[in-house]
Each structure stands twice: as structure tokens, then as C-alpha cells.
Amino acid sequence: MRNLVTFIWKHSFFALFLILESVCMYLVVQNNNFQRASFINSSNQVSASVLTTSKNIEDYFLLKDENEKLATENAQLRAHLKESISAIVNDLDSSKTEYIDPIKKTIYRQKYTYTSAKVVNNSTNRRNNFLTLNKGSKQGVKKNMAVITNTGVVGQVKEVSENFCTVMSLLHSATTINVLLKKDGSFGPLHWDGEDFSFATLSDIPTHVKLIQGDTVVTSPYSTTFPENIMIGTVDSYVQESRKPFFTVKVKLSTEFKKLTYVYIVNNMLKEEQETLENKSETDKKE
């Protein structure tokens, strides 16, 4: 303590200067609006930037939960899309002449529901590629359901266990998807030739179609598995097959198979109804 007092006494000039200068600064900041505002402002900026940095770091630890939440929410939102609803159907008996509530008269029928799933295993470098997802029969996943992401088509569910399912990727020799050109509706089958995981081949496009690089290719409405209008990719290049009036189109896939993390499993609720009906007419033909 005595040392401190001697120290201050020794440097009394400097100490006095500091005291007086602090008094002045106090007066400046207290009594001048501009200086006060910018003092408070800059001190707020310092504290805010520290807090923002720490929050940014903290957010990284919550990213996983946050992603899962978002994926689930997206799946729910997708169910509300126009494409997920089959039509405005009139399920009420129209022969009745009595007054029917105009709102009850038209009922939307849900056609597609979506389940978000995380990719737990993935491959792109084989001829026949599969994915494994962390949703299974317990979560309502069934065979042959479609799997998509927000950027495009992924594949089709192949096998289902209790909590997992395997997906036959679009990058599989047995996968063929019916697709169409968005601009004029000409359609054809799409398959993967096994070379580059970002390109697939679309055949049987008639030669009268004027193709331009960058034309959008989407899923066709004739498929019972995939919802219509799901992005497949864009036209990259095309060649005419020898002595056939068809183009073979190289399609750049919009799905980045290397980067898949969250996907949606699509459940077509009207699939069975449609397939039973179609099978019935098939058998009729044979008879």
C-alpha cells in the first residue's frame, strides 16, 4: 500500500493529468449529444460484434438439429404444393337437388405426402448405385416410393427394413424414368449410361422437336411413382440416331448426387387405385 502511495506521489503530475483528463472526457460524453450518441453507439458495436461472433460459433453446434427440423418442415410444406393435390374433386352426390354448401361441394384430395430422410450411405462411382436412408417401414416407407430432393429426382425405394430403406439411385442400370421436355411436352425414357454421374441419356425424342441447350427436362405425369414436374435436369447436347427419326439427348442432371444429405420420400396415396385399375384393363386386353 505504501509503495502504491509513493508510486502515485512520484508520478503525481501524470496522475493529476489523468484525473483531470478523465473529468474532461466525462464532461464531453455526458453533455454533448453527438459524442454521447457515438460513444454509446461504438460501445454497442463492440459488444454486439462479440456477441454475434459467439452466436455464430454456437450455431454450428446446432446445425444438425436445425437441418433436421427444416427438412421435416419442408416435407410438410411440399404436401401443400399444387402438384401434391390431385384435383378439385366433387365427392358429393350431385344428383341431390337440395342446397349444398359451396365450400363443402369442392374438396381437395391430397395426392402426395412427403417424409424427410437423411442419407446415411451413398455411392456414385459404381454402375449400379444405391443409397441408404434412415427411414423405414415404421415411418411408413414402402417399396417403389419415389425419392427426390429440392433440386431434382434421386431414385426409387428398393428394399425397406424397419428403420432404413435402400434406394435404387437414378444412377442404376435398371432405373428408367419417364420424362418430358417442359417446353413442348414430348416425352421419352431416361436412363443412366454409367459414365458420368452428372449426365444421363434421354432417348426417343422425335426429330421435329427443336432442342436447345438448356431446355428443362422434368418428370412426366404418366408415372405413378414420381409426382409430375419434378426437375430432372437440362439438355446438354443431342445426336440423331442413325436412320431413326429420334434424337438421343444428353441431359445434365440437376441433382448433385455427390452432395446428398437430406432427401424426401414421396408417397403417392392414389397409386394403388390407379395401378389396380390399369392392371384390370391390361388383363382385359389379354382375354
Add this chain to the structure above:
Amino acid sequence: MLTEIFRNIIRFFLLVLVQVLLIKNIELGRFINPFMYVLFIIILPFETPKWLLLFSAFALGIAIDYFYDTAGMHSAACVLMAFVRPGILKLFSPRDGYEFGTQPTVQYLGIPWFLSYAGILIFLHHFFLFFIEVFRFSEFFSTFLRVIISSVFTLLLVVMAQYLFQGKKEQG
């Protein structure tokens, strides 16, 4: 000695009055704001105790602040100026020190000495003052220009004032 103190007290009030009644009302444009009142701190006698130096500078600054409505700004600049004054005096001291009974004025030590001594003090004072007033560095160069030009004008006024009161000084 007593007359010396008395003379300084009178000078204090005179300079404050000249500053706030005369110079404050002369508008020479955005870049020229001379503050002649610092003359008081510049020509305080060599023997002034350091604590008295700080306190008188503080009082002078407060007095000016009172009229300029700039609470604390001028006093902060003045206290800083008083704080560096002993160091500057030491830096420019003649080989055998300052003669007893003399003052740091043009009359005793000549124009070149006074210009460098007062120039540094005035520049520091103005620099500090203008930057507290602006309170940000984003307009650094325009503020710096104000500092330079105003310092030159203040120095000019300070030297002129010394010649005006030359007769009196030599008597004292």
C-alpha cells in the same frame, strides 16, 4: 512574485474575454477557427508548479467551454497541452537552462525558439480539440486540414499579441 500572479490572473480573464467576445464572432470560413486563448498556457512563467499548470489549464478550458457550449472539449485539450508543456520546454531548453525570472516569450527567447515551442503546443491542442469535436476518424483529412490551418492562424495571433504587449512585458 505577487504581481506576477496577479498579472497572470488578469491575463486569464482578458484572454477569455477576447476569445469569446471577439474571436468567436469572427467567421473566417469552415477551416479557420483560431483559439488565441491558449496564449495563457504558453507564456505561464517557467517556475509555475506543475499541478498549478494543470489546474489553471483546466480552469481556462472550462471557462472557454462555458461560452462555447462544448462541455469538456476545450478543457480536455488544454489539460493535455499543459501536460506536455514541461516536456517541450525541456526539449528546447538552452544549454545552460532558462534564466531565472524570464518567461517563455518572444521577448526573452527570440522568434525561432518561440515559433517551434508554441507551434508544437498549439498544434497538439488544436489536433486534440478538433478530433474530440468531430469524434470520428472517417473525416480524418478534412479535420486534419482544419487543424493545420487553424493552428497557423492561432500561432499568428499569439505572436502578434506578444508584440502588441511588448512594452508591458519588458517592465515586468
